[in-house]
Amino acid sequence: MKKPIFSLCLLQFSSQLLGVMPAKSLPPPEDIPEEVLRTEIITEARSPIDGKQLTAAEYAQLQNALQTRPAATSQVNPKLRELVFLLRVRRLLRTFGVPTPK
Template identity: 45%
Template sequence: MKKRTAIISSILILGTPIPAQAKPGNPTSAVPADVPEEVLQNQIITSARSPIDNQPLTATEYAELKTNIDQANQVPPKLSRKIRSTVGLLKLRKFLKTVLPFIPIK
């Protein structure tokens, strides 16, 4: 039994076709080596696309647009005092229910 499995395994191992080395000019050659991630991380990006209309931009134009968008998003929301106090009380209630779950707060 052991001889039979040894023979079968040797046939399977030796019978598998080994692919020949592909020549550089051959269209069936292997996929070219990937660029290492370390090299990609060190490359400087000099072009970008606008997040608004997807137009190509230079690096300086992209930086200016990014700062303008960030400044526009920093406008504080205008809420009435009543809404602010209600939100504050809701946050306090949630905190108290988390810390003191045994007190019945509705």
């Protein structure tokens, strides 16, 4: 009769000595497994513009509208464009050590 109790105590002591803790590293039972979460269909989304919650249909419409609208082309004043070009040329000349007028 004392033999099973001794082996049980020995098992508990050896598990404590080795640092093995039985079943304490398992997640709580109410957690949803990652495999299940990966298969869920997302039915809500957030707007990339203002962060409001959208339904899946509203999100698809917004994405379609954002992709089909023409890109914003800004018209730059020709004098400003020329000034930026000259400043870039001046910076390029300075890298080669060419003196530039001020």
